[in-house]
Amino acid sequence: EQDLVKEFVALSTRDRIRAIRDLPMSFEEKKHIRLLSQFFRRCGYSIRSARQTLELWQGIMKEIGGKFGTSVLSYFVFLKWLLMFNIFSFLVNFGFITIPLLVYDPLPNIPPNVSFRGLEILTGAGYFNHTVMYYGGYSNETLVGLVEYNMQLAYFFTIAVYMVLCGLALIFSMARSFKTNYVLAESTSNGAWQLLCSWDFSITNERAVRQRKSNLRVQLKESLSEKAQMELLTLSEKLKHFGVHLGSWLLSTGLAVGCGASIYYLCQYEQQEAETLLVPFVVSLMNLVVPLFYSLFYKFEHYSSQRTQIYALVVRNVLLRMSILGVLCFYWMNVVAKKFSCWESRVGQALYRLVIVDFLFLMLGSFFGEFLSNVIGTRLLPRLGVPEFDIARNVLELIYAQTLAWIGIYFSPLLPAIQIVKFFILFYLKKVSLTQNCQPPRRTGRAAQMHTTFIALLFFPFFVGALSMVAYTSWSLTPSEQCGPFRGLNNTFSVVGVWIDDLEEIPGSQWVVWIYQHVIRSELFYFLITLIILVIMYIFWQVTQGRKDLIGLLRQQIVNVSV
Amino acid sequence: MGNKQTTFTEEQLEAYQDCTFFTRKEILRLHGRYRELAPHLVPLDYTNNPDIRVPLTLIVTMPELKENPFRDRIVETFSEDGQGNLSFNDFVDMFSALCETSPRELKTIYAFKIYDFNRDNFICKQDLEKTVNKLTKGELSPEEVTLVCDKAIEEADLDGDSKLSFSDFENMISKAPDFLSNFHVRI
Numbered sequence: 001e002q003d004l005v006k007e008f009v010a011l012s013t014r015d016r017i018r019a020i021r022d023l024p025m026s027f028e029e030k031k032h033i034r035l036l037s038q039f040f041r042r043c044g045y046s047i048r049s050a051r052q053t054l055e056l057w058q059g060i061m062k063e064i065g066g067k068f069g070t071s072v073l074s075y076f077v078f079l080k081w082l083l084m085f086n087i088f089s090f091l092v093n094f095g096f097i098t099i100p101l102l103v104y105d106p107l108p109n110i111p112p113n114v115s116f117r118g119l120e121i122l123t124g125a126g127y128f129n130h131t132v133m134y135y136g137g138y139s140n141e142t143l144v145g146l147v148e149y150n151m152q153l154a155y156f157f158t159i160a161v162y163m164v165l166c167g168l169a170l171i172f173s174m175a176r177s178f179k180t181n182y183v184l185a186e187s188t189s190n191g192a193w194q195l196l197c198s199w200d201f202s203i204t205n206e207r208a209v210r211q212r213k214s215n216l217r218v219q220l221k222e223s224l225s226e227k228a229q230m231e232l233l234t235l236s237e238k239l240k241h242f243g244v245h246l247g248s249w250l251l252s253t254g255l256a257v258g259c260g261a262s263i264y265y266l267c268q269y270e271q272q273e274a275e276t277l278l279v280p281f282v283v284s285l286m287n288l289v290v291p292l293f294y295s296l297f298y299k300f301e302h303y304s305s306q307r308t309q310i311y312a313l314v315v316r317n318v319l320l321r322m323s324i325l326g327v328l329c330f331y332w333m334n335v336v337a338k339k340f341s342c343w344e345s346r347v348g349q350a351l352y353r354l355v356i357v358d359f360l361f362l363m364l365g366s367f368f369g370e371f372l373s374n375v376i377g378t379r380l381l382p383r384l385g386v387p388e389f390d391i392a393r394n395v396l397e398l399i400y401a402q403t404l405a406w407i408g409i410y411f412s413p414l415l416p417a418i419q420i421v422k423f424f425i426l427f428y429l430k431k432v433s434l435t436q437n438c439q440p441p442r443r444t445g446r447a448a449q450m451h452t453t454f455i456a457l458l459f460f461p462f463f464v465g466a467l468s469m470v471a472y473t474s475w476s477l478t479p480s481e482q483c484g485p486f487r488g489l490n491n492t493f494s495v496v497g498v499w500i501d502d503l504e505e506i507p508g509s510q511w512v513v514w515i516y517q518h519v520i521r522s523e524l525f526y527f528l529i530t531l532i533i534l535v536i537m538y539i540f541w542q543v544t545q546g547r548k549d550l551i552g553l554l555r556q557q558i559v560n561v562s563v
Numbered sequence: 564m565g566n567k568q569t570t571f572t573e574e575q576l577e578a579y580q581d582c583t584f585f586t587r588k589e590i591l592r593l594h595g596r597y598r599e600l601a602p603h604l605v606p607l608d609y610t611n612n613p614d615i616r617v618p619l620t621l622i623v624t625m626p627e628l629k630e631n632p633f634r635d636r637i638v639e640t641f642s643e644d645g646q647g648n649l650s651f652n653d654f655v656d657m658f659s660a661l662c663e664t665s666p667r668e669l670k671t672i673y674a675f676k677i678y679d680f681n682r683d684n685f686i687c688k689q690d691l692e693k694t695v696n697k698l699t700k701g702e703l704s705p706e707e708v709t710l711v712c713d714k715a716i717e718e719a720d721l722d723g724d725s726k727l728s729f730s731d732f733e734n735m736i737s738k739a740p741d742f743l744s745n746f747h748v749r750i
Contacts, residue, residue, distance in 0.1 A: 041577070049586045062749045070744045180667075181740035193715040193735050196694055200745045201631060201661070209630040210700075217699045224710055448740040555721065562722035 005036045056080060060431060066204035068440045069212070071447035072389050073202075075398075076427065078454065082402050083423045085169075089162055089409065090416040096158045097413050098132050101151065104143045123276055124352035129345055133352075134412050136345035136483035152495045155485045156474070159410055163467055166406070170459040177455055181448040195219055208440045215442050241302060248297050255293075256320040259286045260327035267331045279350070280357035283324055287358075287400070288365055291317050291393060306443070310450075314392055314457070321400050322461055328354075329407070329469050333477060342483040348412035355404050355415065359422045362397060366433045369393075374437035386439040391450070394430070399458050406466035410473060570594055572610050583659035590655065593750065597654050600625065609651065617654070619647030627748050632697040633677055637661075640676045661748040667736075670746050675732045687726040688712050 020034050057080065065073040116127040124133075131137050143149040195216060203209055263286075266279050294316045303309040332347045340346055373387035401422070408415040474492035486492045500516045503509045519525050568591060571579075579590045598605040600621045606613055619638050628634040638647045641657035649657065659665065660673050676682075680690045691712040695703065703711070719727050719735045727735075736742050 045577075045580050045587065049588055052586050052588065065749060070741075070747070074744075180743060193718045196691070196698065196715060197736065197739045197742050198745060199632070199698060201633075202745070202747050202749050204626055204630055206630050209632075213632075213698060213700050214702075217702055220695075220699065220703065220711055221707070224707060224714070448744060558721045559723065562724065 005033060005040065056083075057427070064431065064434065065202045067208050068389065068434065068438075069200045069203055069208070071391060071441060071450075072434070074447055074451050075389070075391050075394055076431070078395060078451075079398055079423060079427055079430075082398060083420065083427075085166060085402070086405060086416045086419045086423065089166075089405075090414070090420060092158060092162055093409070093413040093416065096154055097138065097151075100143055100145075100149050100154065101132060101138060104145055104149075105139070122353070122356060124349040124356070125276065128352075129349065133414050134345040134348040135410070135485075136342045136348075136480075138413075138485045140485045140487050150499075152485050153499055155413075156492060156495050159413075159470070162409070163406075163470065167459075167463065167467065170455065170463055174452070174455045174459055177452045181452050195223065203440075211440055219443070244301055248301050252294060252297070252316045253319060255290060256316075256323040259290065259320060260323040263324055264327045264331055267328075267335075276349075277353060277357065279328075280353045283328075283354065284357050284361035286324065287321060287397075288361055290320055291396075294320075310392060311453075314396065314453070317393070317396050318457065318461070321396070322465065325400075325403065325407075325465065333469075333473065337477050340480075342480045344411050344480060344484055348408060348415070351404060351408035352412060352415065352418070355401070355408070355418055355422065358401055358404065359426075362401070362426060363429060365397070366429055370433045370437040387437065388441050389434055389438045391441075395454050396457075399454070399462055402458070403462040403466050406463060407469055410470045570607060570609050575609070575612075579655060583655055584662050584664045585655065585659060589750075593655055593658065594651065596625070596750070597651055605651075614650065616642075616644075616648035616650050619649075622647070622649055622654075627750055631748075636677045636680065640673060645682075658748065658750045661746070662750070663747055667743050670743065671733050671736050672729075674736070674742075674746055675729050678732075685726040685728055686732060688716065691715055 016034075016037060020030050023030055023033070057076075061073060061076060061080075064076060110127065110130045114127055114130065120126045120128050128134070129136065138151060138155060140152055143151060199216075200212065203212060263279065263283060266282055269275055269278060291313075294313060298309060301309075303312065328350075332343075332350065336346055336350075337343045369390065370387060373384075377384040377386050401419070405415055405419045476491060479486035479489055479492055481487055486495060489495060489498075496516070500513055504513050570591060571594075576587055576590060579585065580587060583590075585593065594609065597617065598607065601617050604617060605615055619635065619642075622638050623629065623634045628637065631637070635647065637657065638649060639645060641653050641660070642649050643653060660669055675686070678686050678690060678694055680693050681687070692708055695708050695711050699708075716725055716727065719731050721731050721734060722728070
């Protein structure tokens with residue numbers, strides 16, 4: 001009967017009525033099945049309705065899409081999606097880690113000579129150091145209240161499960177985005193047909209429509225007057241191009257490494273509380289200024305298409321940010337972890353400062369990037385014109401901000417709360433800045449493929465980097481002795497070992513112990529899994545190749561048959 | 564559920580939810596928008612399925628469609644009589660096919676019908692010329708328009724009959740991943 005109900009839920013009303021009529025059952029049984037399938041359908045609809053009432057910012061998104069088009073809207077959709085990650089993370093952390101501690105011990109044990117000054121909001125140290133904001137504020141006991149709540153296990157598993165769920169969500173959305181946006185042949189990127197198909201139906205603003213039409217006109221004229229793309233360059237010209245490319249890549253990589261090295265050197269100067277703001281300030285300043293410098297490279301570097309140029313710019317920015325983050329993580333794990341007691345709280349504070357200063361600089365960047373450009377473009381240098389909204393730069397800033405939150409989750413469980421406020425304010429700020437200062441994009445860009453690229457960037461290297469750092473911390477580094485939920489243990493992961501030892505005494509859970517000892521702790525299992533995955537990937541790859549060949553053959557057949 | 568509304572019966576609302584991508588609240592909101600276009604024509608009570616059609620001239624005054632170069636073709640495609648007079652069912656159907664969750668196959672079918680101006684199930688050169696003129700406001704010279712159309716047909720036509728059948732169109736759409744997000748009207 002369950003199978004019948006499942007089938008009927010998926011049919012439409014008329015089909016369902018007909019199908020129920022055809023059943024060889026008694027009338028009572030048919031009525032029962034009808035009621036059941038109707039009930040499930042109604043449940044499905046009410047879930048859909050409920051999900052819709054929770055949708056944020058629908059009206060604003062419609063307005064932005066109507067005036068600026070789908071590609072600019074994709075930035076705001078991405079921001080909303082990242083906000084959901086943070087809301088989920090905050091709820092999970094607050095619910096499973098903070099609330100039990102607050103219920104058990106509501107007053108934070110602050111030493112008597114520390115009081116709240118205003119500086120804490122910026123530096124995160126001082127008063128906040130002794131609250132549940134950071135790792136150091138959590139106890140390592142088993143709280144006895146209504147139930148026995150093991151804080152160590154709770155802390156470890158909450159963070160581990162959250163990271164795993166994030167990773168899965170990212171992988172799924174990357175796969176889904178790749179599936180919808182996968183393009184088989186890269187043949188005509190600027191062809192007439194592409195341009196005709198690219199009309200954005202969601203634009204409703206009259207001026208935007210007029211502008212789009214004139215942009216399309218310009219692009220059509222360009223595509224008509226295209227000369228042969230394959231200009232045969234002479235050998236010396238090819239060498240010259242190669243030299244210029246090599247030089248600019250060396251320069252950008254050198255800049256990234258140089259920034260990283262100077263940050264490492266500056267990290268030594270973190271003694272007093274006010275001085276601790278120096279490093280985040282310099283980091284954000286570099287993240288603001290150096291990409292501007294990179295975008296000047298296009299003046300002397302020639303790429304074959306505009307898309308390659310954008311990708312090169314994105315790769316350089318990613319290199320810069322990864323090197324800065326890498327140097328900071330290296331410093332935290334190798335120097336701070338060995339020098340200070342309660343080092344996790346210090347790392348948490350450093351991340352808090354980075355997040356806050358990054359937010360201030362995002363606001364500043366919006367001011368300079370959009371407001372000043374608008375003023376310059378309209379009053380001072382009319383040749384430049386009204387600026388466009390730089391989607392790539394803004395999305396990279398979002399990805400960087402989210403990476404900071406992901407690294408910081410282990411050291412400061414309530415950091416997602418700050419991130420939620422930050423993203424909320426950022427949404428409205430960017431919306432106002434966009435509507436006041438920017439014009440709709442001139443080229444109808446490849447929004448869908450850029451979207452796939454951005455999600456792929458979010459996942460690898462940023463999320464994987466954050467995950468590796470947290471994993472390395474919990475695997476290899478010794479937790480501090482005086483504070484935090486893991487004090488006294490050799491490393492964080494041994495919490496699981498202790499739990500498994502406890503479980504061995506309980507008779508019903510021998511299978512958990514067996515799984516832990518023979519699956520999770522054995523290297524052979526991981527080796528076999530990796531081998532199987534590699535084989536499956538190879539099979540799928542061959543199937544894809546075969547299908548590509550088949551499509552080519554079929555296309556040839558169509559031409560032959562019709563001629 | 565407790566939502567007291569007298570516009571539709573529960574069966575009608577369920578039928579709408581079955582056949583479109585909208586939720587209950589959206590359908591009621593759409594009815595409000597439909598009624599706004601012609602308040603003297605469209606009754607508040609739809610429980611007995613009145614046969615009312617709002618003419619094309621009123622539908623294209625909606626802000627979502629007003630500036631769209633293809634507004635006439637869109638409304639004609641979804642109307643039952645082909646003249647652009649939409650009943651409420653057609654109205655809901657139109658916005659459902661153009662909404663965000665509508666699948667690619669559905670959008671491709673309707674896009675083909677919209678671009679096929681003379682409704683002969685082929686996109687021929689005249690159809691393309693009309694499209695180009697609508698999209699460039701007639702500022703390209705006639706030779707340029709002809710060149711663009713020739714180039715477009717050359718790129719897309721697989722079977723060499725110098726007009727595009729549905730399979731040619733579908734093939735070209737599969738190479739344009741932006742189509743799915745661009746062919747979308749927010750309501």
